[in-house]
Structures are given as C-alpha cells and as structure tokens.
Amino acid sequence: MEIDNINNDEYMDVMAVTSADKVWVIDGKNGNEIWHWNATNNLYSIATGDLNNDGQIDVVVAGYDRVVTALYGNNGTIIWQFFCNR
Numbered sequence: 001m002e003i004d005n006i007n008n009d010e011y012m013d014v015m016a017v018t019s020a021d022k023v024w025v026i027d028g029k030n031g032n033e034i035w036h037w038n039a040t041n042n043l044y045s046i047a048t049g050d051l052n053n054d055g056q057i058d059v060v061v062a063g064y065d066r067v068v069t070a071l072y073g074n075n076g077t078i079i080w081q082f083f084c085n086r
C-alpha cells in the first residue's frame, strides 16, 4: 500500500496491490477508482515516485515472479518492465 497524490488535486490517494494480482489506485477524496492494472506477476510490493520527471507521480510494483513494472500514474499503462532473472 502507498499513499500519494496521483491526480494532482488537493487530496492524497491510495495505491494498493491485492491478492487478485491487481494494482488499484483509489481517489483518497471519495474512494472512487482512478484506474486499475491487471498484473500477471503475484504482486507484493508497491511504491510511488515521478520516474520520468514529468511532474506526474508514477507507480512501481514488483512480484514474486521477479518482474518489476513501472506504470504511468495518470492512466496505469506500462512505462517499462524489468525482468530480474539473474
């Protein structure tokens, strides 16, 4: 779980991974879904930060199958994936 203001309003939002392998981004103001991403990699970790320095907070998740995925914070599409197979 992570807390950050992903839609640049005046309220913090919630980023969570669930056992159904989904990433959920929930508007902290009203509890509505902002977006979700259907993962494939048994997620257990999530963090936020502006990875590409565009002023928009992004989301990074990692899973038990050794894949790290970076997602655009505005819509949840994939920025990149890193496969930790070494």
Ligand SMILES: [Ca+2]
Residues within 6 Å of the ligand: 004, 005, 006, 007, 008, 009, 010, 011, 012, 013, 027, 028
């Ligand atoms: Ca917000």
Ligand SMILES: [Ca+2]
Residues within 6 Å of the ligand: 049, 050, 051, 052, 053, 054, 055, 056, 057, 058, 073
């Ligand atoms: Ca960004």
